[in-house]
Amino acid sequence: MRKISVFNHVTVDGFFAGPNGEIDWFKVIKKDDEWDKYTHEAAKSSSSTLMFGHTTYEMMKSFWPTPEAIKIDPIMAEVMDNNQKIVFSKTLASVREGPNWKNIRILNEIRREDILKLKEKEDITIIGSGTIVQQLANLDLIDEYNLAVVPIILGVGKPLFKDVKKMNLKLLEARTFKNGIVLLNYRPV
Amino acid sequence: MRKISVFNHVTVDGFFAGPNGEIDWFKVIKKDDEWDKYTHEAAKSSSSTLMFGHTTYEMMKSFWPTPEAIKIDPIMAEVMDNNQKIVFSKTLASVREGPNWKNIRILNEIRREDILKLKEKEDITIIGSGTIVQQLANLDLIDEYNLAVVPIILGVGKPLFKDVKKMNLKLLEARTFKNGIVLLNYRPV
Numbered sequence: 001m002r003k004i005s006v007f008n009h010v011t012v013d014g015f016f017a018g019p020n021g022e023i024d025w026f027k028v029i030k031k032d033d034e035w036d037k038y039t040h041e042a043a044k045s046s047s048s049t050l051m052f053g054h055t056t057y058e059m060m061k062s063f064w065p066t067p068e069a070i071k072i073d074p075i076m077a078e079v080m081d082n083n084q085k086i087v088f089s090k091t092l093a094s095v096r097e098g099p100n101w102k103n104i105r106i107l108n109e110i111r112r113e114d115i116l117k118l119k120e121k122e123d124i125t126i127i128g129s130g131t132i133v134q135q136l137a138n139l140d141l142i143d144e145y146n147l148a149v150v151p152i153i154l155g156v157g158k159p160l161f162k163d164v165k166k167m168n169l170k171l172l173e174a175r176t177f178k179n180g181i182v183l184l185n186y187r188p189v
Numbered sequence: 190m191r192k193i194s195v196f197n198h199v200t201v202d203g204f205f206a207g208p209n210g211e212i213d214w215f216k217v218i219k220k221d222d223e224w225d226k227y228t229h230e231a232a233k234s235s236s237s238t239l240m241f242g243h244t245t246y247e248m249m250k251s252f253w254p255t256p257e258a259i260k261i262d263p264i265m266a267e268v269m270d271n272n273q274k275i276v277f278s279k280t281l282a283s284v285r286e287g288p289n290w291k292n293i294r295i296l297n298e299i300r301r302e303d304i305l306k307l308k309e310k311e312d313i314t315i316i317g318s319g320t321i322v323q324q325l326a327n328l329d330l331i332d333e334y335n336l337a338v339v340p341i342i343l344g345v346g347k348p349l350f351k352d353v354k355k356m357n358l359k360l361l362e363a364r365t366f367k368n369g370i371v372l373l374n375y376r377p378v
Binding site: 012013014025028137145147149151152153154155156159160161162163164165166167168169170171174176180181182184186 | 202203214217326336340341342343344345349350352355356357358359360363365371373375
């Protein structure tokens with residue numbers, strides 16, 4: 001059996017996005033070579049299928065295949081392009097591949113048995129996509145949480161674990177970076 | 190100028206209490222000598238005035254002066270008894286001291302100038318008391334946050350930073366304990 005992981009930036013108050021999905025607060029993350037190295041190595045060494053909800057998918061698609069993204073972060077842009085991608089969407093019938101943007105599948109429904117079947121063959125990493133995290137958590141499908149706690153409080157926003165059932169966790173690792181990010185790595189117990 | 194600090198246990202999803210104020214999830218915190226040593230030394234070495242909202246105050250008062258509490262945790266019971274205590278309450282007119290429970294003051298209103306005056310003379314630590322944390326944070330009165338992140342997700346509960354204004358933080362320290370608690374120490378910037 002492979003592994004389903006979550007990777008998300010979260011605020012100190014537990015939001016993965018502002019009340020209207022804003023991620024402009026990401027800009028408080030200061031340049032930090034060690035953090036860049038960590039995220040790049042984690043991305044490059046991972047052949048994980050990336051899993052998104054529709055909203056996060058559209059955000060990713062509007063940024064990563066662009067010349068701007070490839071200039072700012074070529075390593076990540078390549079990973080985002082090459083890795084397999086699954087989008088959950090009730091409404092999306094098909095997705096268009098394009099330059100620097102391929103390997104996309106759509107799933108119209110979240111069914112436990114389908115996801116378990118995927119998990120037999122591929123490691124999966126969910127990025128952003130709060131509603132997907134919540135649904136998979138409640139189906140006991142998530143094996144690991146990687147939370148990059150950004151040093152900011154928003155006060156209002158979209159909680160990453162909204163209405164998730166009560167869950168005890170085991171801390172696997174906590175790692176601190178100079179830019180103030182604390183990476184918390186948990187698995188459910 | 191002295192310092193106003195917050196010390197709180199929070200869940201990974203940012204709650205300091207369950208939806209009805211429950212703190213029964215504290216029981217997932219496993220016995221850990223290093224954690225006990227840390228909390229006891231922090232408490233003993235601190236001559237901080239403890240500051241509470243009415244709800245937290247009543248909880249503290251119903252536990253710490255009892256023979257049970259003194260048996261379970263004599264060091265903390267003594268600190269809770271001896272240290273100065275301030276209760277914010279609109280309705281409480283007076284408080285009764287009693288065996289193992291003294292040094293209590295009431296403030297009926299949260300006024301910035303009064304709190305700044307207190308801060309000239311005494312270090313203050315707010316424990317629990319989400320609504321007090323929120324009001325003082327929005328008055329720019331909090332100098333430091335100490336958050337003991339307990340390895341549990343509740344999904345629903347009382348957010349510690351409910352409707353607090355957006356605030357950038359500086360990470361001063363992150364410390365990991367064997368029981369899975371990660372102590373995050375921030376100051377607003």
